[in-house]
Amino acid sequence: MDLGISGKKGIVCAASKGLGKGCAMSLARDGVDLVINSRTEETLEATAEEIRSATGVAVTAVACDITTEEGRVKVLAACPDPDILVNNAGGPPPGDFREWGRDEWIAAIDANMLTAIFMIKATVDGMIERKFGRIVNITSAAVRSPIEELGLSNGARAGLTGFVAGTSRKTVRHNVTINNILPGPFATDRLLGNIRHRAEAAGIDFEEMKEQRAAQNPAGRFGTAEEFGDACAYLCSDQASFITGQNLVLDGGSFPGTL
Numbered sequence: 001m002d003l004g005i006s007g008k009k010g011i012v013c014a015a016s017k018g019l020g021k022g023c024a025m026s027l028a029r030d031g032v033d034l035v036i037n038s039r040t041e042e043t044l045e046a047t048a049e050e051i052r053s054a055t056g057v058a059v060t061a062v063a064c065d066i067t068t069e070e071g072r073v074k075v076l077a078a079c080p081d082p083d084i085l086v087n088n089a090g091g092p093p094p095g096d097f098r099e100w101g102r103d104e105w106i107a108a109i110d111a112n113m114l115t116a117i118f119m120i121k122a123t124v125d126g127m128i129e130r131k132f133g134r135i136v137n138i139t140s141a142a143v144r145s146p147i148e149e150l151g152l153s154n155g156a157r158a159g160l161t162g163f164v165a166g167t168s169r170k171t172v173r174h175n176v177t178i179n180n181i182l183p184g185p186f187a188t189d190r191l192l193g194n195i196r197h198r199a200e201a202a203g204i205d206f207e208e209m210k211e212q213r214a215a216q217n218p219a220g221r222f223g224t225a226e227e228f229g230d231a232c233a234y235l236c237s238d239q240a241s242f243i244t245g246q247n248l249v250l251d252g253g254s255f256p257g258t259l
């Protein structure tokens with residue numbers, strides 16, 4: 001299927017690894033020229049080169065912390081008028097809410113709520129003027145089905161979800177859509193780190209817990225970054241212009257509800 005976005009310009013935040021990288025690779029395969037970002041320059045450059053050589057699109061790597069104003073200015077300077085924006089950042093650490101003070105909460109809200117909102121604010125009016133825009137926020141299945149030790153994530157991402165629910169209804173008549181993708185378990189460094197944390201806390205072998213977790217999913221496995229990226233690319237397609245304000249759960253069927 002031709003997604004109709006070849007030649008468009010896209011920003012993918014937090015994209016040197018994992019789900020962000022999956023989105024960048026899928027968009028690149030559909031011909032989108034990219035600005036990608038993450039903090040560690042070496043890994044980011046390696047990913048940029050991997051995408052360039054696999055797809056032939058232009059990829060600019062901007063190494064910075066996207067959760068800071070300075071970082072966002074750098075990324076936006078490299079691509080001031082994107083057609084596509086994928087918001088992503090590292091997730092907050094797990095823990096017990098009794099251990100978190102104001103600093104921990106502000107860091108989570110900055111990373112997983114305000115960063116996406118400020119990136120949308122900086123780009124959405126240009127998209128509206130040009131009559132094309134696709135914005136996808138990577139959130140978490142925990143927005144729908146909270147995970148107890150990820151309270152910082154549950155809270156901050158719910159805030160972003162509420163913002164998107166309102167704003168996305170204002171932009172769609174200009175062919176600018178805003179949607180969230182809610183990952184369940186995808187086999188990335190982040191997921192494996194969370195499993196390690198749980199295994200250590202429970203005194204269980206990491207590999208054993210990993211296999212148990214994968215087997216518990218209705219699909220009998222974790223998702224892949226490639227699957228995630230392809231879903232993102234579809235939401236960024238020309239054809240997806242009637243889809244806005246949605247929360248697409250990609251979890252292999254873990255959430256047990258009918259709707």
Ligand code: NAP
Nearest residue numbers: 014016017018019038039040066090091140186188189190
């Ligand atoms: P990952 O494999 O750990 O990759 C995270 C990526 O983000 C890396 O490229 C990392 O590079 C970059 N990054 C982290 N913090 C950044 C920052 N402040 N500024 C710029 N780049 C940053 O993680 P993932 O599994 O893809 O997760 C992506 C998001 O989805 C996270 O918010 C995570 O909580 C959420 N999520 C993931 C799953 C899952 O199963 N994987 C499930 C639910 C939710 P640097 O460290 O070099 O910056």
